[in-house]
Amino acid sequence: MQSTKLLSIAPSVPVWVDTEQLIFDRKFYDGMLQYIEAWEGSIRCVIRTSNKQLPAFGTITKSREELPFEIMLIEKDGKVESQHLAGSQVVLASGDNFNGLHISRICKNLGIKCVYSIEYIPETRYQIIEMEGNGYIRTLRKKLYIWQGEHKRKSAFKYADGLQANGAAAYNEYKLFPNCHLYFDTRINKDILISDDQLKQRFKNLEDRKTLHLAFSGRLIKMKGADHLVELAKKLTTKGVDYKMTIYGAGDQESSMKAQIQNLALEKNVCLAGAVDFYSELIPDIKANVDLYVVLHRQSDPSCTYLETLSCGIPIVGYANKAFLGLLERADIGWAKPISDITGIADIVESLSINKDKLMAKSKNAIEFARLHDFETTFKARIKHLSDLLN
Secondary structure: OOOOOEEEEEOOOOEEEEOOEEEEEHHHHHHHHHHHHHOOOEEEEEEEEEOOOOOOOOEEEEEHHHOOOEEEEEOOOOOOOHHHHOOOOEEEEEOOOHHHOOHHHHHHHHOOEEEEEEOOOHHHHHHHHHHHOOOHHHHHHHHHHHHHHHHHHHHHHHHOOEEEEEOHHHHHHHOOOOOEEEEOOOOOOHHHOOOHHHHHHHHHHHHHOOOEEEEEEOOOOHHHOHHHHHHHHHHHHHHOOOEEEEEEOOOOOHHHHHHHHHHOOOOOOEEEEEOOOHHHHHHHHHHHHOOEEEEOOOOOOOOHHHHHHHOOOOOEEEEOOHHHHHHHHHOOOEEEEOOOOHHHHHHHHHHHHHOHHHHHHHHHHHHHHHHOOOHHHHHHHHHHHHHHHHO
């Protein structure tokens, strides 16, 4: 017999409303389905609407009647109120969203257990502002807003019954708060993980050819280090490394990257593949063809790229941001150099093009770690963290 326990989820992502249709972020919607499957009770989604432009990909459209969970829509500038949470036993709210930092106090007043999920650390928020290039005074004001917001965030966390920290950077930042649970975000199910046979075949291909296959995927923006990829390719070419780099994604750096590739005559080595479907194109392609991922993220946010790359048995070379360093502390799955040390990254790639055994050893470490953190396992652990509050 199903329990009547109600879990209410107040995410940071919005929903888009198109007449009678609701358009969700696909990753968020898949997560909701996991909550429904694992939670012994019912699920309510308390979510803001958005009138911003829809993402180019990664969405799913549903009618209200199709939803397997209760939904409450809040206007884009509205706030979660007591009536939205009434009847809940547990609330899981986004701790990254400034507009939700009052939720733990509402829950305390209503006798509801409250857990915040958190991804970004203050350093990352400051980095984002600095990258915007808004001028000294405006940047200072925004940093002050972040500083004040962080005080509110920590105050809200004191009223909460627990935290769920996405990635090592957030966990290390907030682990002193009671009942802090570490998880690594991913979209990879068990059945998508690279198999032993697939990995053996890729190793055979690596041994049979001289060319080292590199890849990057994600938004082509400065914060993700996209502007350093072509510079890295230039250094590898100068060193005489036999390589091919495939860059998946789209963003504001794409046109300048394309021009750089042409100006440096790197077309034979570097391919801008554009934005591709995650499940049907990206994952099958990198599983079969990529030896090493290049992740030059300047910031320490818990990008899905890390775990999803490891799930394909691909090690990572990247900048030593706090998210990647925290991952390396837990698993020997790659190599790090200080942020903006493109020469250091190029040196590592050059070394691996000669020492392929090192590459294959860390590929095995990658999939071993990923098997412990697939989508289903991660969600079950998060659900248990929530349900334990009621025991």
